[in-house]
Amino acid sequence: MALFSTRPPPPGLISHDWSDAAIARTTYLGDLSPLNAALALPRIPLGALGDDLRREPHAFLRDVLIALPAARRLALECRARGITHVHAHSCGRAALITALANRIWGLSYSLTLHGPLSDYGPGQGFKWRHAAFGTVITHKLERELAKALGPDLPDRMFLQPMGVDPAALTRSTPYTPPDPGAPLRLFSCGRLNVVKGHQDLAQAVALLKQRGIDATLEIAGEDDAGGTGYHAALQAEIDRLGVSDRVTLLGAIDADAVRDKLEQAHLFALASWHEPLGVAYMEAMSMGVPTIGTDAGGVPELITSGRDGLLVPPKRPDLLADTIAALAADPTRCLALSEQGRTRITESFSSARGAQTLVEGIG
Known part of the structure; x- marks a missing residue:
């Protein structure tokens, strides 16, 4: 090729x-x-x-x-x-x-x-x-x-549909939900652009902090200019919200590092304002991480809220914070979403399906 x-x-x-x-x-x-x-x-x-x-x-x-x-x-x-x-x-x-x-x-x-x-x-x-x-x-x-x-x-x-390789995106250890009241590890992944809603997710972390919930968030991804664009504006917003000790911008990291971060995370969240479908969601779900997204664009074709993930309206950090807090306090639901999210990807969003579509079209 x-x-x-x-x-x-x-x-x-x-x-x-x-x-x-x-x-x-x-x-x-x-x-x-x-x-x-x-x-x-x-x-x-x-x-x-x-x-x-x-x-x-x-x-x-x-x-x-x-x-x-x-x-x-x-x-x-x-x-x-x-x-x-x-x-x-x-x-x-x-x-x-x-x-x-x-x-x-x-x-x-x-x-x-x-x-x-x-x-x-x-x-x-x-x-x-x-x-x-x-x-x-x-x-x-x-x-x-x-x-x-x-x-x-x-x-x-x-x-x-876009897809991922479930064989590569699989856990080395079983998913473990957060202990109620213990520190909560959140992970997000996506290019740094205002439409990805990272600023809304940072605000949700600020709201969780106000409620006494000890949540930390790592965001993997970079802006289209390679770090000289929206990155600075997002960091300034994180500083303004007073959560620079809780929200970390990792920049562009490789696929193995993303996989490691997913395996360490209790929850994955991406607060896009509009998302055509969402490979980052697929990666998290394939790794068995309970996933929270937004009811925007084509995401509902990937995530059925309440069954294999949870969806909230875009641009609503308050509801995002509510959803994170409720899920973190419910280990049984975390385990169910972990299992069903993984099943959803392996059955319907494997990258092999997309490749086969192209092969059949060209042939």
């Missing part, structure tokens, strides 16, 4: 022990060379492509010109390696590059929608119109996509 990307990740986001090897085997397509763009222009079938582009917002033409050099590089690399199909794991710039490589050089492609269509920029009709097939991670997004694009969607569409 060949890996392509537009650019290397920021240094602050490189945390896994396999990162260097992955970077070394990835071909980076980012290229703003005027010469490369000029070499692409004569190959453009202006009639058919022009008809396509006229159906999109005028501002989309700028994105097309920026993506042209990368599309040419992708097409040439695939031709040299005998690659006949490329899957774009995003509906942003990657999808535009593969769609252009298809319209100009005939490269077959497919794509996956992981979140609201509005998150991925203009020209979605162009990106989807000529795909061999498409996949969507939730029924909710599937309905929204059909409403937005309708006839521009490819004939073959598949539901392809």
Whole structure:
């Protein structure tokens, strides 16, 4: 399998022990060379492509010109390696590059929608119109996509939930619920962005502190700038809440460290304002950690509140604190959610299912 990307990740986001090897085997397509763009222009079938582009917002033409050099590089690399199909794991710039490589050089492609269509920029009709097939991670997004694009969607569409490897995300020791009144260990994982609701979770810890509940929280993840963006604002909010001794930002940590933190945690919580589905939830549930999430986006397609996890409304740190406190005081319920959460992932959200969907679509 060949890996392509537009650019290397920021240094602050490189945390896994396999990162260097992955970077070394990835071909980076980012290229703003005027010469490369000029070499692409004569190959453009202006009639058919022009008809396509006229159906999109005028501002989309700028994105097309920026993506042209990368599309040419992708097409040439695939031709040299005998690659006949490329899957774009995003509906942003990657999808535009593969769609252009298809319209100009005939490269077959497919794509996956992981979140609201509005998150991925203009020209979605162009990106989807000529795909061999498409996949969507939730029924909710599937309905929204059909409403937005309708006839521009490819004939073959598949539901392809994200997934994790339950064999790798398994405990070395049985889950042990917190002892009532003893210190409570909370863990969260997700990129540092205001929509992930980490500030709401920190506020919930502050509310627990006011109630005399000794809860500590570790948050794994980094902002998109590798630590120079929202990280500072979140730390300032933690300081303002007076919980800097209880809430720790770990930054980007590797998969083994995440697994270790999950095994040590009594509860996992993520307070996203909107979450397309949530791999972090899956990792926690696979590790048998009782999981608290928000009733937002596609999360209810993953967590049935009260059965394999608990859901609260987003932007409600008060209810989040109530839920954490109630669950921490109920060892029997913690054990039940630990077991049912793990079962939910192994039965319905194994990464093997998503991989098989792609194999069947390409085949």
